[in-house]
Amino acid sequence: EVQLVESGGGLVQPGRSLRLSCATSGFTFDDYAMHWVRQAPGKGLEWVAGISWNSVKVGYADTVKGRFAISRDNAKNSLFLQMDSLSPDDTAFYYCAKGHESDQKSFASWGQGTLVTVSS
Amino acid sequence: IQLTQSPAFLSASVGDRVSITCRASQGISTYLTWYQQRPGKAPNLLIYDASTLQNGVPSRFSGSGSGTEFTLTITSLRPEDFATYYCQQTSIYPITLGQGTRLETK
Numbered sequence: 001e002v003q004l005v006e007s008g009g010g011l012v013q014p015g016r017s018l019r020l021s022c023a024t025s026g027f028t029f030d031d032y033a034m035h036w037v038r039q040a041p042g043k044g045l046e047w048v049a050g051i052s053w054n055s056v057k058v059g060y061a062d063t064v065k066g067r068f069a070i071s072r073d074n075a076k077n078s079l080f081l082q083m084d085s086l087s088p089d090d091t092a093f094y095y096c097a098k099g100h101e102s103d104q105k106s107f108a109s110w111g112q113g114t115l116v117t118v119s120s
Numbered sequence: 121i122q123l124t125q126s127p128a129f130l131s132a133s134v135g136d137r138v139s140i141t142c143r144a145s146q147g148i149s150t151y152l153t154w155y156q157q158r159p160g161k162a163p164n165l166l167i168y169d170a171s172t173l174q175n176g177v178p179s180r181f182s183g184s185g186s187g188t189e190f191t192l193t194i195t196s197l198r199p200e201d202f203a204t205y206y207c208q209q210t211s212i213y214p215i216t217l218g219q220g221t222r223l224e225t226k
Contacts, residue, residue, distance in 0.1 A: 035215075045155075045163065045206055047215040059213035095162055103168050105210035106153040110162035 002026040002109045004096045009114030014087055022079040022096030022111060030054070030074040033099035035107060036081045038092035038116075048094070049081065050105065063089075086118045121145050121209050125218035131226040136197045140221045142190045142207035151211035152190045154183055157220075158203045166205075167192065194223075 008020040020036070036048040049060045049070035058070055069082040079096055093115050097107035122145040132138050142152065150170035155163040165174045167183035170190055180195045194201055202225050207218040 044220045045157075045208075045217045047208075047217060050213070050215065059215070061214050100153075100165065100168055102172075103151070103153070103210050105151075105213075105215055106165060106168045106208065107155070107163070108165055108174075110164075112162060 002098065004098060004109060004111035006094060006096050006111045006114035009094065009116045011117045011119065012086055013120050014118055016086055017082070017084045018086060018116060020081040020083065020094055020096075020114060020116070024077045024079065024096075024098070027098065027109075029072075029077040032101070033104035034070075034072060034079045035097045035099065035105075036070060036079075037095045037097050037107065037110075038090075039095070039113075040092040043092075046092075050099075051079070052104070083116070086116075088118045090116060091118050092116060121148060121211065121216055123207055123209055123216055123218040125205075125207055125221050128219065128221060130221055130223045132197055132223060133226045134197055134199060137193065137195045138197060138223065139194075140192045140205055140207075140223075142185075142192070142218050144188045144190075144209055147187045148209045148211035150186045151209055152183070152185065153208040153210055154181075154192045155206045155208065156201075156203050157206065158200075163206065168210075197223075 035050040093113040095113045096111040098109040100106035100108040152170040154167040157163040171183045
């Protein structure tokens with residue numbers, strides 16, 4: 001069974017940094033692209049960042065480009081999101097998602113999400 | 121690429137047939153995915169490549185379209201189908217999603 005478990009969320013002040021982690025199991029991690037998707041409370045879904053299986057290709061939403069960095073450790077089956085210069089607009093549930101086997105930019109499996117709250 | 125879903129809200133009854141439209145601001149071939157999200161839960165992939173049903177998704181769900189206009193159709197609504205639906209384009213980065221369609225009980 002595919003499992004994705006996010007951690008690292010919490011309350012952080014504007015301008016500060018936070019690093020999210022996603023521990024995975026149940027599939028061959030280095031066969032798949034991985035993504036972060038966020039959802040502000042009561043709002044829609046927003047793709048944040050994606051990374052290819054070998055970390056060669058990464059992509060970011062315009063809203064986070066230059067502030068967030070996605071990375072992965074295939075040896076540890078883990079995905080990360082380094083978030084710098086956080087603003088209240090970054091307040092959201094952050095989901096880790098596994099690429100689909102036929103379309104790696106689709107999100108075949110999701111974690112339960114971790115809440116990031118940016119507030120003073 | 122911007123995706124515009126319509127309607128934003130949809131009221132229907134159990135047993136009804138409903139359709140949701142997703143329009144892309146430029147052609148995306150069939151790089152279109154649909155998700156269902158129930159309250160308090162993570163989204164669930166329903167359809168990819170515009171019309172391919174994900175394993176385990178009931179056959180009352182179907183997708184169609186190519187280029188800039190796409191449709192998700194649910195035939196014979198069941199109580200568990202009342203949720204929010206999102207389309208997503210996977211043609212090019214940055215990946216974008218529609219604003220969502222909330223399907224409610226009439």
